[in-house]
Amino acid sequence: MRSSDVDEPREADMADQIRLADALSQDEVEALIPHEPMWKYRLRRLDIPVQILRIAILFGIWALWHYEVVWNGWDAFSVFGIQPFPDVPETFRASPGETWEYFTEIYHEKLFWQDLWVTVKEALFGFAIGSILGLLVGIVLGRFRRASKAVGPFIVIINAMPKIAFLPLILIVYGVGETSKVVLAVIIVFFIVQVPTQAAVALVDPDLEMVARTMGASQRQLFTKVTLPGITPAVFGALRLSAVISVLAVVFGEIFSARRGLGQRLITAANQLSYGDTFAIVFILALIALIMNGGIGFAERKALRWQTSHQGGQVISL
Numbered sequence: 431m432r433s434s435d436v437d438e439p440r441e442a443d444m445a446d447q448i449r450l451a452d453a454l455s456q457d458e459v460e461a462l463i464p465h466e467p468m469w470k471y472r473l474r475r476l477d478i479p480v481q482i483l484r485i486a487i488l489f490g491i492w493a494l495w496h497y498e499v500v501w502n503g504w505d506a507f508s509v510f511g512i513q514p515f516p517d518v519p520e521t522f523r524a525s526p527g528e529t530w531e532y533f534t535e536i537y538h539e540k541l542f543w544q545d546l547w548v549t550v551k552e553a554l555f556g557f558a559i560g561s562i563l564g565l566l567v568g569i570v571l572g573r574f575r576r577a578s579k580a581v582g583p584f585i586v587i588i589n590a591m592p593k594i595a596f597l598p599l600i601l602i603v604y605g606v607g608e609t610s611k612v613v614l615a616v617i618i619v620f621f622i623v624q625v626p627t628q629a630a631v632a633l634v635d636p637d638l639e640m641v642a643r644t645m646g647a648s649q650r651q652l653f654t655k656v657t658l659p660g661i662t663p664a665v666f667g668a669l670r671l672s673a674v675i676s677v678l679a680v681v682f683g684e685i686f687s688a689r690r691g692l693g694q695r696l697i698t699a700a701n702q703l704s705y706g707d708t709f710a711i712v713f714i715l716a717l718i719a720l721i722m723n724g725g726i727g728f729a730e731r732k733a734l735r736w737q738t739s740h741q742g743g744q745v746i747s748l
Contacts, residue, residue: 496526521703528706529713536710542695549680549692550718552608556615557676557722561669563616564623571624572631573657589621594682601687611683611691615676622672623665630664631657666730673722677715 494500503517536542571578571585597614604610638656647655684693692711699707 492526498523498525522705524705524709529709532707532710545690545692545695546714548608548690549677549684549715552611552680552683552691553615553676553718553722556612556680557619557673559612560616560619560676561623561672564620564668564672565627565665567620568624568627569631569657569661572628572661578628578632585621585624589625593618593679597683597686600683606687606689611680611688614683615679618679619672619676622675623668626664626668627661630661634660662733666726666733669726670723670730673726674719677719677722681715 500515501518501523503513504515505513505517507513507515571581593614596617597610600610600613604613634657638660639652642652642656680691681693681696684691685697688694692715696708696711696715699705699711
């Protein structure tokens, strides 16, 4: 069989496709593409059943709290003789009304906004510095195996140590100001980002690297076109987790010793048995972490548009 006999049908098919394309006008081609009105697209993305379920869950939590179901305890329910929901004394209870009252009181309080800014600033600096250092070290150790073998055991040992135990030493070295809280957050965030980044770099498909090298890719192109897209999902997952942990780290440091910050307000309210205020501050801290998570999720959706799965970046999908 001649090669021309095999090629002739292919050439004929291509000619038919070209004639078909020439026969259709631009309007006819656009008519063949399915279109969806913008309002239908936004409505589909909103996912009304999910939003209704969220509202129902929120209302259920509020009802349990308002009618003190969670405080009265469930004596009939126990696990190995331990009651996970014991009866809470009246002194330590807080109502939604007391919590809301705190929100209305602090709205015009200047010192509250100063404390809020201190905590947010510490969390942002700790998150940013720890994430950058963890990302760089993770990439280097993932790319260079000998460096990983030499430094890896020491990183594992330091990571196994409880970072909170270093807080007294950190306070002695850096003082009770904002710097000590940032240092604590950096230490904790560093390992949260470094470990998955190093693992993701080491697990990049070697076949993709071989194909890229075969096509003449430089080291820079190999990193930007193969390694970086391969580790991006894992890195964003680590960043989402570290954003929450950075808030927890600075708040713990503020509870331990600080001049300003929401952590100091939290421990003061708890010591004064003002648990309505305590719940309000906890909700504010959760909102800070949620906003940071949302920003990272938004960046993830923009960076991972090429992914077929829509699970990325949905830390808070409204």
